[in-house]
Amino acid sequence: MLKYTFDWSIVTSGKYFEWLVSGLKVTLELSVVGIVCAFILGLLIAVLKMSHYRPVRWIATAYLEFFRNTPLLVQIFFWYFGSYKVLPAAVNEWLNSTNFEFAAAAIALTIYTSAFIAEDIRSGILSIPKEQMEAARSAGFSYLRSMQYIILPQAVRITIPPLVNQFLNLAKNSSLAMSIGVMELTYQARQVESYTFKGFEAFTAATVVYLGLSVVITALMDLYNKKVLNPQRA
Amino acid sequence: MEEALNFQVIIDNFTYFMIGRYPNGPLGGLGLTMYLAVVSCVLSFFGGMILGLLSLSRYAVIRHPVNLFINAVRGIPLLMVIFWMYFLLPALMGKTVPEATTVIMGLTIFTSAYMSQIVRAGIQGIPKGQTEAAISTGLKPWQAMLYIVLPQGLRNMIPSFVNQFVSLIKDTSLAFIVGVSELTHVGTQINNRTMAFPTEIFIFIAAVYFVLCFAFTSFSRWLEGRLAWRKSI
Numbered sequence: 066m067l068k069y070t071f072d073w074s075i076v077t078s079g080k081y082f083e084w085l086v087s088g089l090k091v092t093l094e095l096s097v098v099g100i101v102c103a104f105i106l107g108l109l110i111a112v113l114k115m116s117h118y119r120p121v122r123w124i125a126t127a128y129l130e131f132f133r134n135t136p137l138l139v140q141i142f143f144w145y146f147g148s149y150k151v152l153p154a155a156v157n158e159w160l161n162s163t164n165f166e167f168a169a170a171a172i173a174l175t176i177y178t179s180a181f182i183a184e185d186i187r188s189g190i191l192s193i194p195k196e197q198m199e200a201a202r203s204a205g206f207s208y209l210r211s212m213q214y215i216i217l218p219q220a221v222r223i224t225i226p227p228l229v230n231q232f233l234n235l236a237k238n239s240s241l242a243m244s245i246g247v248m249e250l251t252y253q254a255r256q257v258e259s260y261t262f263k264g265f266e267a268f269t270a271a272t273v274v275y276l277g278l279s280v281v282i283t284a285l286m287d288l289y290n291k292k293v294l295n296p297q298r299a
Numbered sequence: 300m301e302e303a304l305n306f307q308v309i310i311d312n313f314t315y316f317m318i319g320r321y322p323n324g325p326l327g328g329l330g331l332t333m334y335l336a337v338v339s340c341v342l343s344f345f346g347g348m349i350l351g352l353l354s355l356s357r358y359a360v361i362r363h364p365v366n367l368f369i370n371a372v373r374g375i376p377l378l379m380v381i382f383w384m385y386f387l388l389p390a391l392m393g394k395t396v397p398e399a400t401t402v403i404m405g406l407t408i409f410t411s412a413y414m415s416q417i418v419r420a421g422i423q424g425i426p427k428g429q430t431e432a433a434i435s436t437g438l439k440p441w442q443a444m445l446y447i448v449l450p451q452g453l454r455n456m457i458p459s460f461v462n463q464f465v466s467l468i469k470d471t472s473l474a475f476i477v478g479v480s481e482l483t484h485v486g487t488q489i490n491n492r493t494m495a496f497p498t499e500i501f502i503f504i505a506a507v508y509f510v511l512c513f514a515f516t517s518f519s520r521w522l523e524g525r526l527a528w529r530k531s532i
Contacts, residue, residue, distance in 0.1 A: 148498070279374040
């Protein structure tokens with residue numbers, strides 16, 4: 066049926082191999098920058114969402130609902146094409162002086178992911194019995210210090226597995242950055258395909274890399290679950 | 300520079316955003332988005348059901364390859380799945396395949412893998428005693444699954460299915476990349492034509508998706524509450 070000769074050498078060495086490697090590098094850069102920023106932003110939103118003041122809670126809820134219920138691709142397009150009209154001039158200047166495609170994709174991925182991370186962090190904090198807070202407060206810690214020394218250290222331990230999951234989602238979602246010309250892994254696979262017509266090899270290589278990434282990280286997470294989260298069961 | 304927003308471009312192109320050139324041409328815009336989402340959702344409901352049941356099979360020869368497939372699909376980006384379809388389908392069928400079909404196939408395979416996890420969890424959430432009781436009344440294992448376990452499990456799965464449908468609506472935006480003229484694609488088209496209003500256009504499109512997805516998310520939460528309430532009495 067098919068007359069197709071496989072040529073795996075194009076994706077295992079030479080120019081096209083280097084393209085794919087550089088693509089993987091950009092994917093990892095986007096993912097790492099994204100997860101760090103999204104964690105910080107997500108933590109902030111989670112804290113706002115648990116505030117005692119209704120308007121503050123309301124703002125956090127609006128943020129969460131809006132960014133979770135719109136497609137990431139549309140958010141990427143908004144930051145790439147449309148953000149210049151709503152951002153202050155100084156920010157625009159700074160963004161244009163950087164690699165703008167990368168910056169727009171990183172901003173979109175950060176904000177999108179932060180909305181998911183905020184919920185993970187919030188449920189991590191809520192899973193700590195409230196007696197912990199009461200005990201800390203009656204021992205003389207202020208609210209912030211109780212959070213800092215008693216609640217958050219425990220909550221972060223529980224939140225790490227869902228965070229790692231979000232990191233994997235982020236790595237996969239970063240493939241959408243190709244639509245605005247960020248040369249990440251999927252972009253490079255596409256590029257190799259259009260230069261060589263060896264689509265099967267190019268997409269297999271990219272698929273294997275994505276799978277490898279998730280297999281390695283999932284294995285590390287299992288180790289973490291066994292060693293840190295439930296050491297008594299090991 | 301900060302500029303004032305002018306939403307006239309949305310009003311001028313409103314029907315194009317909603318239904319494309321329909322009825323004088325092909326369906327596009329929001330209409331096509333909904334079409335892609337609904338068709339893929341129905342197909343992946345069955346796909347997810349089949350994969351979920353197979354992944355719980357008693358036979359390791361069936362179970363292991365199915366689980367491998369599910370985990371592989373869950374491990375790669377949706378965009379990758381769509382690209383695979385984009386060039387595998389014509390090779391397998393021996394003829395060109397319309398872009399919309401490519402996207403529907405990609406979305407279906409991707410979503411089926413996620414739906415199978417919902418089905419699995421739903422079935423595993425039904426106490427084992429139900430299956431044992433069914434089999435001891437003389438039903439065969441597949442009958443016990445089909446008539447006793449699945450109907451009860453399905454009810455618990457509904458909220459998760461609705462959430463998956465919301466993800467699907469968002470994911471249809473990827474059809475843009477292979478050139479299907481759904482809502483996101485129409486947005487970029489109008490943006491390319493008018494040049495001056497990208498902010499307005501993408502805010503509007505985001506708002507349309509938001510209204511749609513938020514409605515279904517709220518519906519799913521309401522269902523969840525109702526199911527919890529029904530269980531409590």
